[in-house]
Amino acid sequence: MTTVVELAHTSKQYRLSHEKARSFQEIWLGLFKGKHAAKTVEKFWALRDVSLQIKRGESVALIGPNGAGKSTALKIIARIIDPSQGMVHVQGRMSALIELGAGFHHDLTGRENIFLNGSILGFNRQEMQARFDEIVSFAELEHFIDTELKRWSVGMVMRLGFSIATSVNPDILITDEILAVGDESFQRKCLRRINTFREAGGTILFVSHDMHAVRDLCERTIWLDHGTLQMDGRTEEVVTRYLASGQDQEMSLAQQTVEV
Amino acid sequence: MITTKRKGDAVTVWVTSDRQTRRHPLRFALETAGRLADLWSYRELIRNLVVRDLKVRYKNSAFGFAWSLLNPLFMMGVLSVVFSLVFERASPVENFPAFLVTGLIPWNFTNTSLTRAVNSVVENSRLVKKVFFPREVIPISVVLANFVHFLLAIPVLLIILMFLGVMPNPKVLLLPPLILIHLELVLGISLFISCVNVFYRDMGVAMDVLLQGWFFATPIFYHHWILPLWLQKPAMANPLAAIITAYRDVLIYGRFPDRNFTVGALVSSTLIFAIGYAVYTRYASVFAEEV
Secondary structure, eight states, rough: EEEEEEEEEEEEEEEEEEEEOHHHHHHHHHHTTOOOGGGGEEEEEEEEEEEEEETTTTEEEOOOTTTHHHHHHHHTTTOOOSOSEEEEEEEEEEESSSTTTOOOOOOOHHHHHHHHHHTTTTTOOHHHHHHHHHHHHHHHHTTTTSBBGGGGOOOHHHHHHHHHHHHHSEEEEEEEOOOSSSHHHHHHHHHHHHHHHHHHHHHEEEEOOOHHOOOOHHHHHEETTTTTEEEEHHHHHHHHHHHHTTTOOHHHHHHHHHHO | OOOEEETTTTEEEOOOOTTTTTOOHHHHHHHHHHHHHGGGGGHHHHHHHHHHHHHHHHHHHHSGHHHHHHHHHHHHHHHHHHHIIITTGGOOSSSSSHHHHHHHHHHHHHHHHHHHHHHHHHHHHHHHHHHHHHTTTHHHHHHHHHHHHHHHHHHHHHHHHTTTOOOOOOGGGHHHHHHHHHHHHHHHHEEEEEHHHHOHHHHHHHHHHHHHHHHHHHSSSGGGSSSOOOHHHHHHHHHHHHHHHHHHIIIIIIIIOOOOHHHHHHHHHHHHHHHHHHHHHHHHHGGHHHH
């Protein structure tokens, strides 16, 4: 099987700018006061020496507490940011659901946004035209598709975003906590669709705090903490160990709400 | 140093930690040119962003596209009145309204493009943070949307000139290359200022003053002949001055533009574009972190 996503000794360093000089004025004032601007910049490793390989057709979950580096890893893989050290290799067309509907414009209609969003994801007009009806019917938005997005509810916008990103048949689907789309029946529909995508041989990289969804969707799980790789293995084992470590309060909260 | 290698649909990005390694300038130039060629595969996105811009801008305005003409026309009216009544002796130009409008419509394109481009990356921060695509698409599409307005304004300009007693002449065929030089200049500046604005928001604030300064420094409501002799050559080193003078030569006087000025404008516009594009792509990879 081909490796479609690979990180090798990948690190990402952010600068935490507590009082970073942002304007010329501040720099000059800083010089005047004899303070050096660089002093206030703190370096912070969001990801430290992470290596992983994902093969075609695998569905892999990334778990870990807030600030563990999950989103940073996804952004590096999606090429939104560059690593500070190490290597990233990606093969195939990606559809990154880092945020649903990131490219939507609220003064345009649903129809116009489908084509705009498609081209942001790298798909041309014909490709989007071919999928248009399916996108609309999956999102259940037939009545509103020629209305401007600003008149839609938040849930409707999210549904359209999800529908577009999963209808374009990417090779790799990257999702960051996006299953909280719409009501329960629509969420189930989303899960079904991701499952279909997986069964068709698609590769999934999935970030979630919802351990139920992780168990349902992914056979393999990678646990990140403080930017380092804690564990990489079969979902059952990793999730059990992770839950036992009990450090993710937010996750246990999510668990409770699901179970209630 | 970050190196990106592409092969088919596979992309590899790796970082060599030593900061001393610098790209050979020639290699940097080649990579930049390659990146410019890659833009072609994103033409659909550029087109859609241009269409979005055009649709959204005049969505709730009664006059719509007409504004891109009304603006320079109002300005032509005001300046004509001021100069022909108040400074009657100070305006040595024949058919002053025609002279003005041929300067103002190109200036309007420059002005609105730069004003909107400077904030374009910052305004699209959600997109930049969440989706991958070549970042230069953003300012380029803003400029192209304004360029569409400019192109649509040109036939109208020809009609206005006819009303003002200037008949079209065959030299009008020289317009396309002049327009392309103009576009190149505006694109280059837009890339540069929109990039600087990501790191220093001062750029956006300073834009008003800079544009006003440029307006007065460019022979738009005056002829460069009225400048002191020693100032004429430096003033025409301003590429926009040469471009607008060339527009007038072609549209009003039906003569070939001054060769030195035009070649100078071509060279400096190309240089500005190359610098703007190189600076932009050099820093584009950190936009998602800074914006």
